[in-house]
Amino acid sequence: MLEVLHSLANQSTPLRHGVVFLFNGAEENILQASHGFITQHPWAKQVRAFINLEAAGVGGKEVVFQTGPENPWLVQAYVHAAKHPFASVVGQEVFQSGIIPSDTDFRIYRDFGNIPGIDLAFIENGFIYHTKYDTADRILTDSIQRAGDNILAVLRYLVMSDKLADSSEYRHGNMVFFDLLGVVVVAYPSRVGTILNYIVATATFLYLAKKASRPGNGDLACATGVAVLSWFVTLLSVLIVALLVTLLGRSMFWYNHFYASICLYGAAATGKMILIHTLAKNLYYGVSGLGDLYFDVSLLLWCCGLVWLTHQGLCSAYVPMLMVAFPLATRLLLAKEFKHRGKHSTQLYLQWMFIHRQI
Incomplete structure:
Protein backbone atom coordinates (compact mmCIF):
# COMPACT_ATOMS: atom_id res chain seq x y z
CA MET A 1 0.00 0.00 0.00
CA VAL A 183 -2.78 -14.97 -18.63
CA VAL A 184 -6.16 -13.46 -19.42
CA VAL A 185 -9.53 -13.13 -17.67
CA VAL A 186 -12.74 -14.11 -19.41
CA ALA A 187 -15.73 -12.07 -18.21
CA TYR A 188 -19.30 -11.78 -19.44
CA PRO A 189 -22.69 -10.86 -17.88
CA SER A 190 -24.44 -13.60 -15.95
CA ARG A 191 -27.56 -13.25 -18.12
CA VAL A 192 -25.43 -14.05 -21.17
CA GLY A 193 -24.00 -17.00 -19.26
CA THR A 194 -27.49 -18.32 -18.52
CA ILE A 195 -28.45 -18.25 -22.20
CA LEU A 196 -25.16 -19.88 -23.21
CA ASN A 197 -25.52 -22.59 -20.57
CA TYR A 198 -29.02 -23.57 -21.67
CA ILE A 199 -27.98 -23.62 -25.33
CA VAL A 200 -25.09 -25.97 -24.53
CA ALA A 201 -27.33 -28.16 -22.35
CA THR A 202 -30.01 -28.39 -25.06
CA ALA A 203 -27.44 -29.32 -27.72
CA THR A 204 -26.00 -32.00 -25.45
CA PHE A 205 -29.35 -33.59 -24.62
CA LEU A 206 -30.32 -33.62 -28.31
CA TYR A 207 -27.00 -35.29 -29.16
CA LEU A 208 -27.46 -37.93 -26.46
CA ALA A 209 -31.10 -38.53 -27.39
CA LYS A 210 -30.14 -39.05 -31.03
CA LYS A 211 -27.45 -41.56 -30.06
CA ALA A 212 -29.77 -43.39 -27.68
CA SER A 213 -32.34 -43.84 -30.47
CA ARG A 214 -29.87 -45.73 -32.63
CA PRO A 215 -29.91 -49.55 -32.38
CA GLY A 216 -26.91 -51.29 -30.94
CA ASN A 217 -25.85 -48.52 -28.53
CA GLY A 218 -24.68 -49.33 -25.01
CA ASP A 219 -26.88 -48.98 -21.96
CA LEU A 220 -26.37 -45.32 -21.04
CA ALA A 221 -28.48 -45.53 -17.87
CA CYS A 222 -26.55 -48.52 -16.51
CA ALA A 223 -23.20 -46.95 -17.38
CA THR A 224 -24.29 -43.77 -15.60
CA GLY A 225 -25.13 -45.82 -12.53
CA VAL A 226 -21.67 -47.43 -12.61
CA ALA A 227 -20.02 -43.99 -12.87
CA VAL A 228 -22.02 -42.62 -9.93
CA LEU A 229 -21.27 -45.77 -7.91
CA SER A 230 -17.56 -45.36 -8.61
CA TRP A 231 -17.73 -41.78 -7.34
CA PHE A 232 -19.55 -42.88 -4.17
CA VAL A 233 -17.06 -45.70 -3.45
CA THR A 234 -14.17 -43.33 -4.16
CA LEU A 235 -15.55 -40.75 -1.72
CA LEU A 236 -16.08 -43.46 0.90
CA SER A 237 -12.49 -44.69 0.44
CA VAL A 238 -11.06 -41.19 0.86
CA LEU A 239 -13.15 -40.66 4.02
CA ILE A 240 -11.85 -43.94 5.46
CA VAL A 241 -8.26 -42.86 4.77
CA ALA A 242 -9.01 -39.48 6.38
CA LEU A 243 -10.42 -41.27 9.45
CA LEU A 244 -7.29 -43.42 9.78
CA VAL A 245 -5.07 -40.35 9.46
CA THR A 246 -7.12 -38.63 12.18
CA LEU A 247 -6.89 -41.65 14.50
CA LEU A 248 -3.12 -41.55 14.07
CA GLY A 249 -3.13 -37.96 15.34
CA ARG A 250 -2.27 -36.41 11.97
CA SER A 251 -5.61 -34.82 11.06
CA MET A 252 -3.92 -31.77 9.49
CA PHE A 253 -1.43 -33.89 7.55
CA TRP A 254 -2.84 -32.69 4.21
CA TYR A 255 -2.32 -29.04 5.16
CA ASN A 256 1.46 -28.92 5.49
CA HIS A 257 2.36 -31.98 3.38
CA PHE A 258 0.25 -31.20 0.34
CA TYR A 259 1.94 -33.35 -2.31
CA ALA A 260 2.29 -36.33 0.03
CA SER A 261 -1.42 -36.10 0.81
CA ILE A 262 -2.21 -35.94 -2.92
CA CYS A 263 -0.38 -39.24 -3.38
CA LEU A 264 -2.07 -40.81 -0.34
CA TYR A 265 -5.64 -39.80 -1.08
CA GLY A 266 -5.13 -39.90 -4.85
CA ALA A 267 -3.93 -43.51 -4.72
CA ALA A 268 -7.00 -44.54 -2.71
CA ALA A 269 -9.37 -42.68 -5.03
CA THR A 270 -7.80 -43.88 -8.27
CA GLY A 271 -7.58 -47.48 -7.09
CA LYS A 272 -11.25 -47.71 -6.14
CA MET A 273 -12.41 -46.00 -9.35
CA ILE A 274 -10.37 -48.39 -11.51
CA LEU A 275 -11.66 -51.36 -9.49
CA ILE A 276 -15.34 -50.47 -10.00
CA HIS A 277 -14.96 -49.85 -13.72
CA THR A 278 -12.89 -53.03 -14.21
CA LEU A 279 -15.52 -55.14 -12.45
CA ALA A 280 -18.28 -53.54 -14.52
CA LYS A 281 -16.42 -54.22 -17.73
CA ASN A 282 -15.68 -57.85 -16.93
CA LEU A 283 -19.04 -58.74 -15.41
CA TYR A 284 -21.43 -56.85 -17.66
CA TYR A 285 -20.16 -54.81 -20.59
CA GLY A 286 -17.48 -56.86 -22.24
CA VAL A 287 -14.82 -54.98 -24.17
CA SER A 288 -16.23 -53.16 -27.19
CA GLY A 289 -17.60 -49.61 -27.18
CA LEU A 290 -16.74 -48.73 -23.57
CA GLY A 291 -14.79 -45.59 -24.41
CA ASP A 292 -17.62 -44.22 -26.49
CA LEU A 293 -20.21 -45.13 -23.85
CA TYR A 294 -18.39 -43.48 -20.95
CA PHE A 295 -17.73 -40.41 -23.03
CA ASP A 296 -21.51 -40.02 -23.31
CA VAL A 297 -21.91 -40.72 -19.58
CA SER A 298 -19.44 -37.97 -18.77
CA LEU A 299 -21.34 -35.55 -21.01
CA LEU A 300 -24.65 -36.51 -19.37
CA LEU A 301 -23.42 -36.05 -15.79
CA TRP A 302 -21.68 -32.74 -16.49
CA CYS A 303 -24.77 -31.55 -18.36
CA CYS A 304 -27.04 -32.38 -15.41
CA GLY A 305 -24.72 -30.38 -13.16
CA LEU A 306 -24.79 -27.54 -15.68
CA VAL A 307 -28.60 -27.39 -15.71
CA TRP A 308 -28.85 -27.56 -11.91
CA LEU A 309 -26.26 -24.83 -11.24
CA THR A 310 -27.79 -22.59 -13.90
CA HIS A 311 -31.26 -23.11 -12.45
CA GLN A 312 -29.87 -22.10 -9.04
CA GLY A 313 -28.61 -18.86 -10.59
CA LEU A 314 -24.95 -19.61 -9.85
CA CYS A 315 -22.26 -18.09 -12.05
CA SER A 316 -20.08 -21.11 -11.26
CA ALA A 317 -22.11 -23.00 -13.85
CA TYR A 318 -19.44 -21.97 -16.34
CA VAL A 319 -17.30 -24.88 -15.06
CA PRO A 320 -19.62 -27.71 -16.20
CA MET A 321 -20.44 -25.65 -19.31
CA LEU A 322 -16.79 -25.77 -20.37
CA MET A 323 -16.61 -29.47 -19.49
CA VAL A 324 -19.55 -30.11 -21.84
CA ALA A 325 -19.11 -27.60 -24.66
CA PHE A 326 -15.51 -28.31 -25.66
CA PRO A 327 -15.69 -32.14 -25.59
CA LEU A 328 -18.99 -32.10 -27.49
CA ALA A 329 -17.70 -29.67 -30.10
CA THR A 330 -14.51 -31.71 -30.50
CA ARG A 331 -16.53 -34.92 -30.83
CA LEU A 332 -18.77 -33.47 -33.55
CA LEU A 333 -15.85 -31.98 -35.47
CA LEU A 334 -13.87 -35.21 -35.32
CA ALA A 335 -16.91 -37.20 -36.43
CA LYS A 336 -16.91 -35.20 -39.65
CA GLU A 337 -13.16 -35.67 -39.93
CA PHE A 338 -13.60 -39.46 -39.76
CA LYS A 339 -15.72 -39.41 -42.88
CA HIS A 340 -12.97 -37.69 -44.88
CA ARG A 341 -9.76 -39.17 -43.51
CA GLY A 342 -10.77 -42.49 -42.08
CA LYS A 343 -8.73 -44.19 -39.41
CA HIS A 344 -5.93 -41.58 -39.34
CA SER A 345 -8.24 -39.46 -37.17
CA THR A 346 -9.04 -42.34 -34.82
CA GLN A 347 -5.88 -41.98 -32.77
CA LEU A 348 -6.53 -38.28 -32.06
CA TYR A 349 -10.12 -39.04 -31.12
CA LEU A 350 -9.14 -41.81 -28.70
CA GLN A 351 -6.48 -39.58 -27.12
CA TRP A 352 -9.05 -36.84 -26.55
CA MET A 353 -11.53 -39.30 -25.00
CA PHE A 354 -8.82 -40.56 -22.64
CA ILE A 355 -7.95 -37.01 -21.52
CA HIS A 356 -11.60 -36.09 -21.01
CA ARG A 357 -12.19 -39.27 -19.03
CA GLN A 358 -9.28 -38.46 -16.72
CA ILE A 359 -10.67 -34.97 -16.09
Whole structure:
Protein backbone atom coordinates (compact mmCIF):
# COMPACT_ATOMS: atom_id res chain seq x y z
CA MET A 1 0.00 0.00 0.00
CA LEU A 2 2.85 2.39 0.79
CA GLU A 3 4.56 1.71 -2.53
CA VAL A 4 1.31 2.21 -4.46
CA LEU A 5 0.71 5.45 -2.54
CA HIS A 6 4.24 6.62 -3.36
CA SER A 7 3.82 5.78 -7.03
CA LEU A 8 0.47 7.56 -7.37
CA ALA A 9 1.67 10.61 -5.48
CA ASN A 10 4.68 11.05 -7.76
CA GLN A 11 3.14 10.49 -11.18
CA SER A 12 2.97 13.48 -13.49
CA THR A 13 -0.61 12.94 -14.71
CA PRO A 14 -3.21 14.38 -12.31
CA LEU A 15 -5.84 12.00 -10.99
CA ARG A 16 -9.49 12.51 -11.90
CA HIS A 17 -10.62 10.97 -8.60
CA GLY A 18 -9.16 10.93 -5.12
CA VAL A 19 -7.86 7.82 -3.38
CA VAL A 20 -8.20 7.07 0.33
CA PHE A 21 -5.60 4.65 1.77
CA LEU A 22 -7.10 3.06 4.88
CA PHE A 23 -4.60 1.31 7.18
CA ASN A 24 -6.97 -0.14 9.75
CA GLY A 25 -6.54 -2.63 12.56
CA ALA A 26 -8.92 -4.50 14.88
CA GLU A 27 -9.83 -6.85 12.04
CA GLU A 28 -9.74 -9.93 14.23
CA ASN A 29 -11.97 -8.17 16.76
CA ILE A 30 -15.15 -8.41 14.66
CA LEU A 31 -13.87 -5.99 11.98
CA GLN A 32 -14.33 -2.97 14.27
CA ALA A 33 -11.95 -0.55 12.56
CA SER A 34 -13.48 -0.85 9.09
CA HIS A 35 -16.94 -0.56 10.63
CA GLY A 36 -15.88 2.59 12.48
CA PHE A 37 -14.55 4.17 9.31
CA ILE A 38 -17.50 3.38 7.05
CA THR A 39 -20.15 4.41 9.60
CA GLN A 40 -18.51 7.40 11.32
CA HIS A 41 -15.72 8.96 9.27
CA PRO A 42 -16.72 12.02 7.20
CA TRP A 43 -14.75 10.75 4.16
CA ALA A 44 -16.80 7.55 4.01
CA LYS A 45 -19.70 9.21 2.17
CA GLN A 46 -17.36 10.21 -0.67
CA VAL A 47 -16.16 6.67 -1.37
CA ARG A 48 -17.55 5.20 -4.61
CA ALA A 49 -15.61 1.91 -4.75
CA PHE A 50 -12.89 0.09 -2.82
CA ILE A 51 -10.13 -2.49 -3.19
CA ASN A 52 -9.76 -4.63 -0.07
CA LEU A 53 -6.41 -6.36 0.50
CA GLU A 54 -6.57 -9.57 2.51
CA ALA A 55 -4.51 -12.64 3.30
CA ALA A 56 -5.46 -16.22 4.06
CA GLY A 57 -1.92 -17.47 3.54
CA VAL A 58 1.66 -16.35 3.06
CA GLY A 59 2.47 -15.27 -0.47
CA GLY A 60 1.58 -16.86 -3.75
CA LYS A 61 -0.83 -15.35 -6.23
CA GLU A 62 -3.39 -12.92 -4.88
CA VAL A 63 -6.79 -14.09 -6.06
CA VAL A 64 -9.89 -12.00 -6.67
CA PHE A 65 -12.46 -13.95 -4.69
CA GLN A 66 -15.21 -11.35 -4.19
CA THR A 67 -16.57 -8.52 -6.32
CA GLY A 68 -19.63 -6.35 -6.51
CA PRO A 69 -22.37 -6.37 -5.51
CA GLU A 70 -23.87 -6.01 -8.97
CA ASN A 71 -21.22 -3.71 -10.41
CA PRO A 72 -19.81 -5.53 -13.44
CA TRP A 73 -17.76 -2.49 -14.41
CA LEU A 74 -15.42 -3.27 -11.49
CA VAL A 75 -14.72 -6.75 -12.86
CA GLN A 76 -14.17 -5.22 -16.28
CA ALA A 77 -11.71 -2.74 -14.76
CA TYR A 78 -9.70 -5.63 -13.30
CA VAL A 79 -9.88 -7.50 -16.62
CA HIS A 80 -8.56 -4.53 -18.58
CA ALA A 81 -5.92 -3.34 -16.12
CA ALA A 82 -4.45 -6.25 -14.10
CA LYS A 83 -1.04 -7.32 -15.40
CA HIS A 84 -1.12 -10.77 -13.78
CA PRO A 85 -4.82 -11.66 -13.47
CA PHE A 86 -5.94 -14.43 -11.15
CA ALA A 87 -9.67 -14.49 -10.47
CA SER A 88 -12.61 -16.85 -10.29
CA VAL A 89 -16.28 -16.38 -9.59
CA VAL A 90 -16.20 -19.89 -8.06
CA GLY A 91 -14.16 -18.50 -5.16
CA GLN A 92 -16.69 -15.72 -4.71
CA GLU A 93 -19.68 -18.03 -4.55
CA VAL A 94 -17.95 -20.55 -2.28
CA PHE A 95 -16.83 -17.82 0.13
CA GLN A 96 -20.19 -16.04 0.19
CA SER A 97 -22.03 -19.32 0.75
CA GLY A 98 -20.68 -19.40 4.31
CA ILE A 99 -18.93 -22.74 3.92
CA ILE A 100 -15.59 -21.13 4.76
CA PRO A 101 -15.68 -19.93 8.40
CA SER A 102 -14.06 -16.57 7.73
CA ASP A 103 -14.93 -12.95 7.07
CA THR A 104 -13.28 -9.85 5.61
CA ASP A 105 -13.71 -6.07 5.65
CA PHE A 106 -15.37 -6.46 2.24
CA ARG A 107 -18.63 -7.37 3.98
CA ILE A 108 -18.49 -4.25 6.18
CA TYR A 109 -18.01 -1.87 3.26
CA ARG A 110 -20.70 -3.66 1.26
CA ASP A 111 -23.36 -4.06 3.95
CA PHE A 112 -22.88 -0.87 5.97
CA GLY A 113 -21.66 1.46 3.25
CA ASN A 114 -23.47 0.00 0.23
CA ILE A 115 -20.19 0.40 -1.68
CA PRO A 116 -19.03 -1.96 -4.45
CA GLY A 117 -15.52 -3.35 -4.33
CA ILE A 118 -12.95 -6.00 -5.12
CA ASP A 119 -11.58 -8.42 -2.51
CA LEU A 120 -8.09 -9.83 -3.09
CA ALA A 121 -6.15 -12.23 -0.88
CA PHE A 122 -2.95 -14.26 -0.72
CA ILE A 123 -3.92 -17.92 -0.25
CA GLU A 124 -0.78 -20.08 -0.46
CA ASN A 125 1.03 -21.61 2.55
CA GLY A 126 -2.02 -21.22 4.76
CA PHE A 127 -0.54 -23.59 7.36
CA ILE A 128 1.91 -20.82 8.33
CA TYR A 129 -0.65 -17.99 8.41
CA HIS A 130 -1.49 -16.74 11.92
CA THR A 131 1.09 -18.98 13.58
CA LYS A 132 4.45 -18.26 15.21
CA TYR A 133 6.07 -19.09 11.85
CA ASP A 134 4.25 -16.22 10.12
CA THR A 135 7.31 -13.96 9.94
CA ALA A 136 8.29 -11.30 7.43
CA ASP A 137 11.15 -13.37 5.96
CA ARG A 138 8.67 -16.01 4.76
CA ILE A 139 6.77 -13.56 2.56
CA LEU A 140 8.07 -13.93 -0.98
CA THR A 141 9.14 -10.64 -2.56
CA ASP A 142 7.85 -11.95 -5.89
CA SER A 143 4.37 -12.16 -4.40
CA ILE A 144 4.55 -8.59 -3.13
CA GLN A 145 5.80 -7.36 -6.51
CA ARG A 146 3.07 -9.20 -8.36
CA ALA A 147 0.36 -7.82 -6.07
CA GLY A 148 1.80 -4.33 -6.38
CA ASP A 149 1.80 -4.51 -10.17
CA ASN A 150 -1.85 -5.58 -10.23
CA ILE A 151 -3.16 -3.17 -7.61
CA LEU A 152 -1.31 -0.15 -9.02
CA ALA A 153 -2.53 -0.90 -12.55
CA VAL A 154 -6.15 -1.37 -11.45
CA LEU A 155 -6.05 1.77 -9.30
CA ARG A 156 -4.67 3.84 -12.16
CA TYR A 157 -7.47 2.57 -14.35
CA LEU A 158 -10.15 3.32 -11.76
CA VAL A 159 -9.01 6.84 -10.84
CA MET A 160 -9.27 7.84 -14.50
CA SER A 161 -12.62 6.11 -15.07
CA ASP A 162 -15.81 8.01 -15.85
CA LYS A 163 -17.86 5.27 -14.20
CA LEU A 164 -16.35 5.99 -10.79
CA ALA A 165 -18.01 9.41 -10.66
CA ASP A 166 -21.44 7.81 -10.15
CA SER A 167 -21.09 4.06 -9.83
CA SER A 168 -24.76 3.65 -8.86
CA GLU A 169 -25.69 4.09 -12.52
CA TYR A 170 -23.82 0.90 -13.44
CA ARG A 171 -25.46 -1.58 -11.06
CA HIS A 172 -26.91 -4.07 -13.51
CA GLY A 173 -26.40 -7.69 -12.64
CA ASN A 174 -23.47 -9.94 -11.88
CA MET A 175 -20.57 -11.16 -13.97
CA VAL A 176 -19.17 -14.57 -14.78
CA PHE A 177 -15.38 -14.27 -14.62
CA PHE A 178 -12.42 -16.63 -14.57
CA ASP A 179 -8.80 -16.53 -15.64
CA LEU A 180 -7.13 -18.79 -18.19
CA LEU A 181 -3.82 -19.95 -16.72
CA GLY A 182 -3.27 -16.51 -15.20
CA VAL A 183 -2.78 -14.97 -18.63
CA VAL A 184 -6.16 -13.46 -19.42
CA VAL A 185 -9.53 -13.13 -17.67
CA VAL A 186 -12.74 -14.11 -19.41
CA ALA A 187 -15.73 -12.07 -18.21
CA TYR A 188 -19.30 -11.78 -19.44
CA PRO A 189 -22.69 -10.86 -17.88
CA SER A 190 -24.44 -13.60 -15.95
CA ARG A 191 -27.56 -13.25 -18.12
CA VAL A 192 -25.43 -14.05 -21.17
CA GLY A 193 -24.00 -17.00 -19.26
CA THR A 194 -27.49 -18.32 -18.52
CA ILE A 195 -28.45 -18.25 -22.20
CA LEU A 196 -25.16 -19.88 -23.21
CA ASN A 197 -25.52 -22.59 -20.57
CA TYR A 198 -29.02 -23.57 -21.67
CA ILE A 199 -27.98 -23.62 -25.33
CA VAL A 200 -25.09 -25.97 -24.53
CA ALA A 201 -27.33 -28.16 -22.35
CA THR A 202 -30.01 -28.39 -25.06
CA ALA A 203 -27.44 -29.32 -27.72
CA THR A 204 -26.00 -32.00 -25.45
CA PHE A 205 -29.35 -33.59 -24.62
CA LEU A 206 -30.32 -33.62 -28.31
CA TYR A 207 -27.00 -35.29 -29.16
CA LEU A 208 -27.46 -37.93 -26.46
CA ALA A 209 -31.10 -38.53 -27.39
CA LYS A 210 -30.14 -39.05 -31.03
CA LYS A 211 -27.45 -41.56 -30.06
CA ALA A 212 -29.77 -43.39 -27.68
CA SER A 213 -32.34 -43.84 -30.47
CA ARG A 214 -29.87 -45.73 -32.63
CA PRO A 215 -29.91 -49.55 -32.38
CA GLY A 216 -26.91 -51.29 -30.94
CA ASN A 217 -25.85 -48.52 -28.53
CA GLY A 218 -24.68 -49.33 -25.01
CA ASP A 219 -26.88 -48.98 -21.96
CA LEU A 220 -26.37 -45.32 -21.04
CA ALA A 221 -28.48 -45.53 -17.87
CA CYS A 222 -26.55 -48.52 -16.51
CA ALA A 223 -23.20 -46.95 -17.38
CA THR A 224 -24.29 -43.77 -15.60
CA GLY A 225 -25.13 -45.82 -12.53
CA VAL A 226 -21.67 -47.43 -12.61
CA ALA A 227 -20.02 -43.99 -12.87
CA VAL A 228 -22.02 -42.62 -9.93
CA LEU A 229 -21.27 -45.77 -7.91
CA SER A 230 -17.56 -45.36 -8.61
CA TRP A 231 -17.73 -41.78 -7.34
CA PHE A 232 -19.55 -42.88 -4.17
CA VAL A 233 -17.06 -45.70 -3.45
CA THR A 234 -14.17 -43.33 -4.16
CA LEU A 235 -15.55 -40.75 -1.72
CA LEU A 236 -16.08 -43.46 0.90
CA SER A 237 -12.49 -44.69 0.44
CA VAL A 238 -11.06 -41.19 0.86
CA LEU A 239 -13.15 -40.66 4.02
CA ILE A 240 -11.85 -43.94 5.46
CA VAL A 241 -8.26 -42.86 4.77
CA ALA A 242 -9.01 -39.48 6.38
CA LEU A 243 -10.42 -41.27 9.45
CA LEU A 244 -7.29 -43.42 9.78
CA VAL A 245 -5.07 -40.35 9.46
CA THR A 246 -7.12 -38.63 12.18
CA LEU A 247 -6.89 -41.65 14.50
CA LEU A 248 -3.12 -41.55 14.07
CA GLY A 249 -3.13 -37.96 15.34
CA ARG A 250 -2.27 -36.41 11.97
CA SER A 251 -5.61 -34.82 11.06
CA MET A 252 -3.92 -31.77 9.49
CA PHE A 253 -1.43 -33.89 7.55
CA TRP A 254 -2.84 -32.69 4.21
CA TYR A 255 -2.32 -29.04 5.16
CA ASN A 256 1.46 -28.92 5.49
CA HIS A 257 2.36 -31.98 3.38
CA PHE A 258 0.25 -31.20 0.34
CA TYR A 259 1.94 -33.35 -2.31
CA ALA A 260 2.29 -36.33 0.03
CA SER A 261 -1.42 -36.10 0.81
CA ILE A 262 -2.21 -35.94 -2.92
CA CYS A 263 -0.38 -39.24 -3.38
CA LEU A 264 -2.07 -40.81 -0.34
CA TYR A 265 -5.64 -39.80 -1.08
CA GLY A 266 -5.13 -39.90 -4.85
CA ALA A 267 -3.93 -43.51 -4.72
CA ALA A 268 -7.00 -44.54 -2.71
CA ALA A 269 -9.37 -42.68 -5.03
CA THR A 270 -7.80 -43.88 -8.27
CA GLY A 271 -7.58 -47.48 -7.09
CA LYS A 272 -11.25 -47.71 -6.14
CA MET A 273 -12.41 -46.00 -9.35
CA ILE A 274 -10.37 -48.39 -11.51
CA LEU A 275 -11.66 -51.36 -9.49
CA ILE A 276 -15.34 -50.47 -10.00
CA HIS A 277 -14.96 -49.85 -13.72
CA THR A 278 -12.89 -53.03 -14.21
CA LEU A 279 -15.52 -55.14 -12.45
CA ALA A 280 -18.28 -53.54 -14.52
CA LYS A 281 -16.42 -54.22 -17.73
CA ASN A 282 -15.68 -57.85 -16.93
CA LEU A 283 -19.04 -58.74 -15.41
CA TYR A 284 -21.43 -56.85 -17.66
CA TYR A 285 -20.16 -54.81 -20.59
CA GLY A 286 -17.48 -56.86 -22.24
CA VAL A 287 -14.82 -54.98 -24.17
CA SER A 288 -16.23 -53.16 -27.19
CA GLY A 289 -17.60 -49.61 -27.18
CA LEU A 290 -16.74 -48.73 -23.57
CA GLY A 291 -14.79 -45.59 -24.41
CA ASP A 292 -17.62 -44.22 -26.49
CA LEU A 293 -20.21 -45.13 -23.85
CA TYR A 294 -18.39 -43.48 -20.95
CA PHE A 295 -17.73 -40.41 -23.03
CA ASP A 296 -21.51 -40.02 -23.31
CA VAL A 297 -21.91 -40.72 -19.58
CA SER A 298 -19.44 -37.97 -18.77
CA LEU A 299 -21.34 -35.55 -21.01
CA LEU A 300 -24.65 -36.51 -19.37
CA LEU A 301 -23.42 -36.05 -15.79
CA TRP A 302 -21.68 -32.74 -16.49
CA CYS A 303 -24.77 -31.55 -18.36
CA CYS A 304 -27.04 -32.38 -15.41
CA GLY A 305 -24.72 -30.38 -13.16
CA LEU A 306 -24.79 -27.54 -15.68
CA VAL A 307 -28.60 -27.39 -15.71
CA TRP A 308 -28.85 -27.56 -11.91
CA LEU A 309 -26.26 -24.83 -11.24
CA THR A 310 -27.79 -22.59 -13.90
CA HIS A 311 -31.26 -23.11 -12.45
CA GLN A 312 -29.87 -22.10 -9.04
CA GLY A 313 -28.61 -18.86 -10.59
CA LEU A 314 -24.95 -19.61 -9.85
CA CYS A 315 -22.26 -18.09 -12.05
CA SER A 316 -20.08 -21.11 -11.26
CA ALA A 317 -22.11 -23.00 -13.85
CA TYR A 318 -19.44 -21.97 -16.34
CA VAL A 319 -17.30 -24.88 -15.06
CA PRO A 320 -19.62 -27.71 -16.20
CA MET A 321 -20.44 -25.65 -19.31
CA LEU A 322 -16.79 -25.77 -20.37
CA MET A 323 -16.61 -29.47 -19.49
CA VAL A 324 -19.55 -30.11 -21.84
CA ALA A 325 -19.11 -27.60 -24.66
CA PHE A 326 -15.51 -28.31 -25.66
CA PRO A 327 -15.69 -32.14 -25.59
CA LEU A 328 -18.99 -32.10 -27.49
CA ALA A 329 -17.70 -29.67 -30.10
CA THR A 330 -14.51 -31.71 -30.50
CA ARG A 331 -16.53 -34.92 -30.83
CA LEU A 332 -18.77 -33.47 -33.55
CA LEU A 333 -15.85 -31.98 -35.47
CA LEU A 334 -13.87 -35.21 -35.32
CA ALA A 335 -16.91 -37.20 -36.43
CA LYS A 336 -16.91 -35.20 -39.65
CA GLU A 337 -13.16 -35.67 -39.93
CA PHE A 338 -13.60 -39.46 -39.76
CA LYS A 339 -15.72 -39.41 -42.88
CA HIS A 340 -12.97 -37.69 -44.88
CA ARG A 341 -9.76 -39.17 -43.51
CA GLY A 342 -10.77 -42.49 -42.08
CA LYS A 343 -8.73 -44.19 -39.41
CA HIS A 344 -5.93 -41.58 -39.34
CA SER A 345 -8.24 -39.46 -37.17
CA THR A 346 -9.04 -42.34 -34.82
CA GLN A 347 -5.88 -41.98 -32.77
CA LEU A 348 -6.53 -38.28 -32.06
CA TYR A 349 -10.12 -39.04 -31.12
CA LEU A 350 -9.14 -41.81 -28.70
CA GLN A 351 -6.48 -39.58 -27.12
CA TRP A 352 -9.05 -36.84 -26.55
CA MET A 353 -11.53 -39.30 -25.00
CA PHE A 354 -8.82 -40.56 -22.64
CA ILE A 355 -7.95 -37.01 -21.52
CA HIS A 356 -11.60 -36.09 -21.01
CA ARG A 357 -12.19 -39.27 -19.03
CA GLN A 358 -9.28 -38.46 -16.72
CA ILE A 359 -10.67 -34.97 -16.09
